[in-house]
Amino acid sequence: MDIEKANALATERMMEARPVLVGLGKAIDVVPGMRENLLLHAGPPITWERASGPMKGAITGALIFEGKARDMDEARTLVESGQIELEPCHHHGAAGPMAGVICPSMSVYILENKTHGNRSYSNLNEGYGKVLRYGAYSEEVLNKLRWMEDVMAPVLARAIDDSGGVDIRALLAEALHMGDEGHNRNKAGSIVYTTRLAPSIARTAPDPETAAQVLKFLGDNALSVLNPVMAACKGMADAAHGVEGSTVVTIMARNGTDFGIRVSGLGDRWFTAPVATPQGLYFPGFTAEDASGDIGDSTITETAGIGGFAMASAPAIVTFVSGTPRDALNATLEMYEITAAEHKYFTMPPLDFRGTPTGIDIRKVVEKGITPRVNTGIAHKDPGVGQVGAGLVRPPMAMFEEALVAYAETYGL
């Protein structure tokens, strides 16, 4: 087994994938395997019983949004009875930030990898604070989701068509030169995205005031592009999956209870371990006591070579995840120790345009005792509250060890 060759192929596929945002549609209509009684969620598989507070809150909110429940009790009954099923976003080519709950009537971005043909999906970003993905589900949260679905989604769908598509790999390459790292700091990428769609929004919206509202919502939200970016990274990582003999990680994802990874050469098996709690900076009124365990599919960004791995490009991010610009630089430098490649298209000016560390190699993680760096938002541990801060976290080493043992067994080493 030539592992180096397998990893070179896997990372080549990851980097050459070119996901383009090509459309927007209802999850029920476009996400493979989506069905009326299904909710998608972040991370590896989870049950109601074991679900974290923010995951329970987001499931409740999604079922209220679908008109299937009125409160958390009804939501729990539906899920525990099996009338509503839960499956990971990642089982359906999708990735969702934080709780990552995608329900049938929610609109999702559709990305197509123009190099290898695979499609990937994510929902619309709601902005900051009291939002479904952080487990909030008050009337205010639901009303915003309804506005996004009824008003914004049709405008975006037409604008994306009219624009001819948005190349998210190119957008990310640009944003990494503008102080973003693509996970927790998407400030530049979000306005590149807004600017790119703005002419089409103005041209195709039903009326000027609606165009203005959508442009304001997208432009004011420094995370507008996070979801297309996550779907793009999902498309890249999927392209790298299934390479015989490869030890490259193709999924890292958390559901608030378990962290899970998949490995290119190890098929669809999840390797999981309990999540850690992020360390970081808290919004006024909150402390580390309030933090939920690590949650979200957004670690697909680190999996694809950006996010925490590209922090050297985003020194200003330390103002909200803590640390100093030097720490940000060191985070990236450390990640070269555990990766198989340097990215061909994602380069970092502060490191003389060196490519980002790309393709986590489980062998190196275990051998060097270095786990991946992750930038993340922090959810309140209780359902219904929302975001309380942002910070840094590492996945548990146990998953990588377990994966390496499985690799040795699978390939008879």
Add this chain to the structure above:
Amino acid sequence: MDIEKANALATERMMEARPVLVGLGKAIDVVPGMRENLLLHAGPPITWERASGPMKGAITGALIFEGKARDMDEARTLVESGQIELEPCHHHGAAGPMAGVICPSMSVYILENKTHGNRSYSNLNEGYGKVLRYGAYSEEVLNKLRWMEDVMAPVLARAIDDSGGVDIRALLAEALHMGDEGHNRNKAGSIVYTTRLAPSIARTAPDPETAAQVLKFLGDNALSVLNPVMAACKGMADAAHGVEGSTVVTIMARNGTDFGIRVSGLGDRWFTAPVATPQGLYFPGFTAEDASGDIGDSTITETAGIGGFAMASAPAIVTFVSGTPRDALNATLEMYEITAAEHKYFTMPPLDFRGTPTGIDIRKVVEKGITPRVNTGIAHKDPGVGQVGAGLVRPPMAMFEEALVAYAETYGL
């Protein structure tokens, strides 16, 4: 004479100035002292005879635009006969990039310094390549100017009103955290600007297609915000001018033939010397042989503490001005040697959020033998061609020496 105290006051005024884009109007209607037979231009005073190629080209184009000349011969006759007069933008509270020609019927941005009340002005940015400010004046150039004036300007005027104004100091502070330095790299600032105005453009444009065209023009031009930024820097520098005893530079400007400076404590006297030629990278098909002498009022950015002085924040700029990210860092570090203050609002993440070097002190320039660093576009030396590259340049030391002698005479030192 307490020079330190005077410089502290001058730089305090420069940094506390808060120029807000409040409107757009025809130069003839809003620029103080503008008149029908006047053209404003970049740099210190100049005659037709001594004017550089790009300056002659821009003057010709402006007079064709005004319907007063049909070609360069007619333009020369008008200027040499005195029927058309030339005066620096800086004599009218304005600043114009490259040739910086502003004619009476051209629209200008109006900025108001909310701290000290002074107003400042600049024209609209035309984008790259064959453009008036680089001395091009073909039918294509003129047609674009007419579209900008007839279609874009009214839309922008209404949008700025509708937006309630754009705080350019705040925008710059944000852009410096997104890889801009505010002079040659305004990529982030330009999309922040476009995003900020987009809802108002969509809301107030006469029809959706016009809104789309204006949004595309602004969003595709990585220098859209350069002119509001220059006007903002002019407003800041003007606020620092006229402080008794101050040795801080309040204007640096070039007309393609002469470089000129003014000093806060030395009234309205220009100190001038022949310009150098920028060193840099050239567009395909052009070489250093094609370069005009240094030209433009855009050095008002360095005067106010950004541009070449903030290069540490913009490592990616080296891809178009030459050098390495380390050079960019060193450029900023060197400028601390010749400045009086560190900016309170313009901070640079790569230098641990240190304030940009602000307020060039002519004493330090002469004493240390260090002239200011300037990032600049490079015009073709012949009229009618346009931009040929971008690079770095330094102003001549002789001006600073002359200013220092004048200072000693004025204050009897």
